[in-house]
Amino acid sequence: xxxxxxxxxxxxxxxxxxxxxxxxxxxxxxxxxxxxxxxxxxxxxxxxxxxxxxxxxxxxxxxxxxxxxxxxxxxxxxxxxxxxxxxxxxxxxxxxxxxxxxxxxxxxxxxxxxxxxxxxxxxxxxxxxxxxxxxxxxxxxxxxxxxxxxxxxxxxxxxxxxxxxxxxxxxxxxxxxxxxxxxxxxxxxxxxxxxxxxxxxxxxxxxxxxxxxxxxxxxxxxxxxxxxxxxxxxxxxxxxxxxxxxxxxx
Amino acid sequence: xxxxxxxxxxxxxxxxxxxxxxxxxxxxxxxxxxxxxxxxxxxxxxxxxxxxxxxxxxxxxxxxxxxxxxxxxxxxxxxxxxxxxxxxxxxxxxxxxxxxxxxxxxxxxxxxxxxxxxxxxxxxxxxxxxxxxxxxxxxxxxxxxxxxxxxxxxxxxxxxxxxxxxxxxxxxxxxxxxxxxxxxxxxxxxxxxxxxxxxxxxxxxxxxxxxxxxxxxxxxxxxxxxxxxxxxxxxxxxxxxxxxxxxxxx
DNA sequence: GCGGCTTTCCAACCTAGGTTAAGGTCATCT
DNA sequence: AGATGACCTTAACCTAGGTTGGAAAGCCGC
Numbered sequence: 001x002x003x004x005x006x007x008x009x010x011x012x013x014x015x016x017x018x019x020x021x022x023x024x025x026x027x028x029x030x031x032x033x034x035x036x037x038x039x040x041x042x043x044x045x046x047x048x049x050x051x052x053x054x055x056x057x058x059x060x061x062x063x064x065x066x067x068x069x070x071x072x073x074x075x076x077x078x079x080x081x082x083x084x085x086x087x088x089x090x091x092x093x094x095x096x097x098x099x100x101x102x103x104x105x106x107x108x109x110x111x112x113x114x115x116x117x118x119x120x121x122x123x124x125x126x127x128x129x130x131x132x133x134x135x136x137x138x139x140x141x142x143x144x145x146x147x148x149x150x151x152x153x154x155x156x157x158x159x160x161x162x163x164x165x166x167x168x169x170x171x172x173x174x175x176x177x178x179x180x181x182x183x184x185x186x187x188x189x190x191x192x193x194x195x196x197x198x199x200x201x202x203x204x205x206x207x208x209x210x211x212x213x214x215x216x217x218x219x220x221x222x223x224x225x226x227x228x229x230x231x232x233x234x235x236x237x238x239x240x241x242x243x244x245x246x247x248x249x250x
Numbered sequence: 251x252x253x254x255x256x257x258x259x260x261x262x263x264x265x266x267x268x269x270x271x272x273x274x275x276x277x278x279x280x281x282x283x284x285x286x287x288x289x290x291x292x293x294x295x296x297x298x299x300x301x302x303x304x305x306x307x308x309x310x311x312x313x314x315x316x317x318x319x320x321x322x323x324x325x326x327x328x329x330x331x332x333x334x335x336x337x338x339x340x341x342x343x344x345x346x347x348x349x350x351x352x353x354x355x356x357x358x359x360x361x362x363x364x365x366x367x368x369x370x371x372x373x374x375x376x377x378x379x380x381x382x383x384x385x386x387x388x389x390x391x392x393x394x395x396x397x398x399x400x401x402x403x404x405x406x407x408x409x410x411x412x413x414x415x416x417x418x419x420x421x422x423x424x425x426x427x428x429x430x431x432x433x434x435x436x437x438x439x440x441x442x443x444x445x446x447x448x449x450x451x452x453x454x455x456x457x458x459x460x461x462x463x464x465x466x467x468x469x470x471x472x473x474x475x476x477x478x479x480x481x482x483x484x485x486x487x488x489x490x491x492x493x494x495x496x497x498x499x500x
Numbered sequence: 501g502c503g504g505c506t507t508t509c510c511a512a513c514c515t516a517g518g519t520t521a522a523g524g525t526c527a528t529c530t
Numbered sequence: 531a532g533a534t535g536a537c538c539t540t541a542a543c544c545t546a547g548g549t550t551g552g553a554a555a556g557c558c559g560c
Binding site for chain 2: 093144149
């Protein structure tokens, strides 16, 4: 199960814009950038650091998170293979959050000029990347809706369904079962609940036959029911390849 | 107190990049776009609509919000004069959220090509706009932290301090008192609490001499104490004109 | 196979915040 | 002046989820 960038990233961007063979070649060239590796629980970059490179995840899961001075932690975003951890953030001088590995992460450390050239030379990729960023922002908004208005079961259900769609879109969850390396503590930190209540709620979902979750894998047993419970609305993922008409002109 | 675009927007962008007289002239030309007006509570644009123009707020407050099928509402962003409501969203074919007026809002309806030309002709403004978007994203992350980890008093305190800084940055709150048109119901919808509990908590903050809030105005009585309570960290607003060094090269 | 991790699971108890319901205040309209 | 409607305020009661403290079960290196 080695994910290479031309698979994950290319597959994802294909959903936003129809890419030419030349575009795909340009994407594959990103693999010439240095590949780095971080262990689970380690940081890719910490709050306050000055971001110097753009990180493109090649394999493994990572998360964006923030701390409060009292120690509480909130995960504000998840990255799966093919996601950029900080496409634009290098513009800002200091980072307002940290990025940490959840499972073992391998990523390409791209110098900013490489992105700038790519966007300049292959405008269609530029459009797709912009689209991708807008989708990230949309996901953030949906998470706000989740934290503000959904209860414990709905929060977990929504997260599970969202990640299922995102992982499937890079071709890693065709059968409804996929790698899901978050611990229950991680889940608690992303849903704004305690680990104990996270556990209680997972038990419920399991007993109701909605999910099947073991150590590092998540199985979606009843996608329809889980989506209904979560009040999941796929619209916010913008996965319906509407970029097509946009790019037709190009 | 008429806010014109060259005041609010120019003043805000000045924080991100040092703009030339020519840049300011270009910004002022945006005022040639049609000016529209919406009444309080009305929508500027509703979920599912196809966004055709970019909205630049000229006066009044607006909010970005999402609904759940069960009727619950979450405000996921606030706009003050000089803010773009949807700078990039027109790229996506359908909106995943709505934008509503809180007070009476007047805004410029800019055709996308106007933005594209502006960014093309005045790259420094382009940089400032990108910076501005990144700050918006950063605010979203901080709001996630708030909803996930801060309690009722901390949530309100943080929101108050944030809005104070944002309003001051456009020159409308020098003395610590400023227009704040959100009702307590609106506040509840942005903090993910009930109106009743919002009221209880406001009473507390008032009695402790931290804020002074009447019908449509908010006074920050003790900024230091309020910031401490909120665990406010101004870093996420990136208001420290760090763009300077970035733009020095240009 | 052993010791020390990390992670999951469980139960008893507690509190922050939700719910419901009723007044109160203020501005506007007639 | 009275009526209307939008907000704000308060009180009594209740529950979803937090807290604390363990125990069991996998997993990892040695």
